[in-house]
Amino acid sequence: MSDTVEAAAPHSAFDTILVLDFGSQTSHLVVRRLRSFNVYCEMLSCTTKLAELTWKPVGIILSGGPSSVYDEGAPHVDPAIFDLGVPILGICYGCQEIAWRINDKNVARGDAREYGETDLSIHKVGGDPDRLFEGLGDCLHVFMSHFDKLVRLPEGFVKIASTKNAEFAGIAHESKPIFGIQLHPEISHTARGTDILRNFAVNICKARADWEMENFTEKEVNRIRKLVGDKAQVIGAVSGGVDSTVAAKLLKEAIGDRFHAILVDTGLMRLNECEQVKETLQEHLGINLTIVDGSELFLGRLAGVVEPEAKRKIIGGTFIDLFEIEALRIEKGAENTPLAGKVEWFLQGTLYADIIESLSFRGPSATIKSHHNAGGLPARMQNGEAQLKLLEPLRELFKDEVRSFGRQLGIHEDLVMRHPFPGPGIGIRIIGEITPERVEIVRRADHIFISMIKEAGLYQEVTQAYAALDTNRAVGVQGDSRVYGYICILRAVTSLDMMSAEPYEFSWTLLKAISRRIVNEVDGIARVVYDTTSKPPGTIELE
């Protein structure tokens, strides 16, 4: 990360707890819990070397993980963290790691897997070791998920908690602020888990609990101003989705008209989408927006292409070609005006989920995935060849934080709660060849489907919904005559994080009413089917 980008990171402005991730499925929940009581927290891979860190955390949490500390090739933390002089809390694998470092005989395979809820007895020993469970009474109902356990008390430590199955379910160093717990405080089944984490972060690490969207807005606006300086211009791809809109509004607040939002009309947008986005961004939010009509170019390049990955690559590449042309045009257009300046930055709405996905450590042999870039923007936009530096003001935020940030910035609730819409749009919802005729058919069916979901008051209950089109056609009878039309596929899912999803259970009456309207009103559609596939094994989009 460059120095300037580093200076813009929240960990330089907020007291930050660092979570070192050993690959547990719930590591990111530790981050969420801390942020829920306004302590800023970031997660990095357990392989992070302290020397690589350009900032100092106020405390470190070692997460759980699927490996066993005593196995060859098991991940281990950089021992330098123990000399940093900040409090450390090990959770499950993290606790075992602390004990194992002191003596590798301290951890062994248990007799039984302890998975689920159990009762934890808290032992008061007097003094600092008691601070982790302070105010939590003598007994807690907690969630455990482990096989290995501490079989001996590590030297210099005292026992602060135990369960039926794990004698050393909680340990604390006699004199240093180092703690280990076998239970998972980040999981909602652990009663008062948040209080354990709060005791650690606020009372033991003394982290200031000032991570609030309100503070973030002001600090972020100031940091962006410093980072971008008072000459450079910034361009940003906006889709009308919540992430890019929030990022764009932030830039508008920070640098005014030196920020240029670009919406590409791919020809694969939903009905009236471009007009609506223009109205919201330009008229309601005052953002400088250019709509680039790329529909002919996109549809031309996609003609005859049927393979899903080929389609995605063409769409991603065409986006970039258009952005690069637009960046030059903006720079030229501003010459000899008060806004004159190089277009130096490219704004993206990357969220923390993308970052976490790219850093998470999954077992000893796992390589860390490279940061994927939503929307299919090719690497050359980011690797300096395009001479554009990446600006990602939301890269530390979770989706719900982005939503609350959006409200703070005065963005309308309808937009804040909008279903996600993928960059390749209708293009990945038409199986087989994309033709202008087929795009029009899907667009109209989709509009009916989404309108009826809204009218039924179900829009917020459904996470994402759309209409798609099959390649095949079927015979139907409409008004006594034979029709031979396409098969329309409806998909609606509920999902927390888009990694997994369930088909939404509409009432049969509503589903039939939707189907009837689509067949009646959309020329070219003879049948309507509902996709009942979960993810996995399916995906949310069809291609």
Ligand SMILES: Nc1ncnc2c1ncn2[C@@H]1O[C@H](COP(=O)(O)OP(=O)(O)OP(=O)(O)O)[C@@H](O)[C@H]1O
């Ligand atoms: N039609 C478009 N024109 C310009 N940029 C786009 C377009 N579609 C997508 N993008 C870019 O691709 C990024 C990724 O899209 P993505 O759908 O993940 O996020 P979003 O649209 O901002 O929010 P949401 O997830 O709520 O839809 C967007 O933030 C935007 O920068």
Ligand SMILES: O=c1[nH]c(=O)c2[nH+]cn([C@@H]3O[C@H](COP(=O)(O)O)[C@@H](O)[C@H]3O)c2[nH]1
């Ligand atoms: O901006 C995007 N560019 C893409 O290329 C893309 N592909 C899928 N999606 C969205 O990601 C979520 C998960 O979709 P899948 O289950 O189909 O992978 C769903 O919300 C999809 O809409 C995309 N968003």
Ligand SMILES: NC(=O)CC[C@H](N)C(=O)O
């Ligand atoms: N959840 C965990 O961190 C598990 C740690 C270790 N793999 C065990 O089985 O005990």
Ligand SMILES: [Mg+2]
């Ligand atoms: Mg989108």
